[in-house]
Amino acid sequence: MENKPWLKLYPESIPTTLVYEQKPVQSYLTKAAEKYPDKMALNFMGKEMTFKELYECSLKMANYLRGIGIEKGDRVAIMLPNCPQGVISFYGILFAGGIVVQTNPLYTERELEYQMKDSRAKAIIALDILYPRISKVMKHTKLENIIVTAVKDYLPFPKNVIYPFIQKKQTGIVVNLQHRGNQHLFKNIMDEARALPLHHELDFENDLALLQYTGGTTGYPKGVMLTHKNLIANATACEAWLYKAKKGEEKILGVLPFFHVYGLTTVLILAVMEGYKMILLPKFDVQTTLKTIHKQRPTIFPGAPTIYIGLLNHPELKKYDLSSIESCLSGSAPLPYEVQQKFEEVTGGKLVEGYGLTESSPVTHANFLWDQKRVKGSIGVPWPDTDAMILSPETGEAAAPGEIGEIAVKGPQIMKGYWNRPEDTAATMKDGWLLTGDMGYMDDEGYFYVVDRKKDMIIAGGFNIYPREIEDVLYEHPAIQEMVVAGVPDAYRGETVKAYIVLKDGASVTEKELDEYARKYLAAYKVPRIYEFRKELPKTAVGKILRRTLVEEERKKQQHDEKLG
Incomplete structure (x- = not known):
């Protein structure tokens, strides 16, 4: 207890240690279909599906995947927004014995090719409008099959008739594929495949359920290997933290993307585990989200600060009733x-901050929702069965309360390692402890605080952005001599991407031209929002550009402007 002072803070309703069922992630869908066969599992823009229907559709996908050669341990990518097809695909891949590779639909060809090559995925399930992008990279990867679906496939009438016209107007893309060869239509699979139960041996501790890509703190994205145990452990802990939630009764808003492990664990997996109804939104749009809350009455709403800020700043906020919301992490x-304060005033529910990483499935810490004080600026305390400590930068040993050092965490949700990267795994994992790369401290009571990042990852609007990837793209521009990318404070996104650029002698380029160039190779959220041209950049004696110096300059400038303002 002396080493875990936070356990004294736990309310009686939260156990300090939990029991984890030694079952695969997909087994919870089987159980939900048996326990709540006619209960609605999800709502998508008005179209609903029961747990029994979701289970049967997932089995159809699993049998079809087996039929096209997917075997135990094969990777299958999902490149979809939040929609019924994404949920069916996730559980279908697991029922087939495959490993899910979640892929951001915003990825450019370059980013997609990298991930498919690295994961060696054999098949991909994607939206029809993404087909042109995927088809161009398939020949450079191990992808053998593509399963295509359209948003309209799971929209209610008359939205399913109207939507294709809207999509064509917005994207200009019309895809007409035949269900043959290595091209498969999701709708045909659901019409033709059989919903037969499938069985395969599973090692709960070691078999992978998910390959989730992250850059960690530096470099190109790495595949985080998350086992069935990792995901079940984190979802079970989430259930314990939400101890006032009622099994089979809650409605959870799924606006966090499932290609982000936070949305995957706290919405998709938790909802099926607990028999909650998922209310799915394909993307975050302020007005659509407000209307959905007003009409569908969700009770649980996991999100990111930019989402809550966006809702609170909508000019017509008072028109919508958000009082159904009871808990938000x-x-x-x-x-x-x-x-936090304003959102709780508007909804009457509770909103607390949590902390985690992709490498921890993802949650390790959170503030208490009920029956215990919440500390301003704190990320809260470690979850059940999760240990945490601050490593002193001087000694590498556990630091005293109040001393700043690197946050290290340990628990059943911690990843198996990085996919095919033993050196990176060894650098990040020490005796079972995950070194987070975040600097922080613990107070006397056991509350933790994050003060800075050890490395240079940028978190903008909830997305992890890795400077080196952007720098590699911009360095290829013929006008740039040297440059560096950094995250700078932003009132809405938390941080935003800024590029500091030194041009070659006699060269010229505008911000608009650089923006257009970057958008060819990077997803929109990674593209720099600010460009600053300089004659030189600050460097060390050996010529390394001092990114942190630029960030510090930016913070001081902002503080100065705030004082004047």
């Missing part, structure tokens, strides 16, 4: 205290 970026 915010992650991905620091939650401003004023946002």
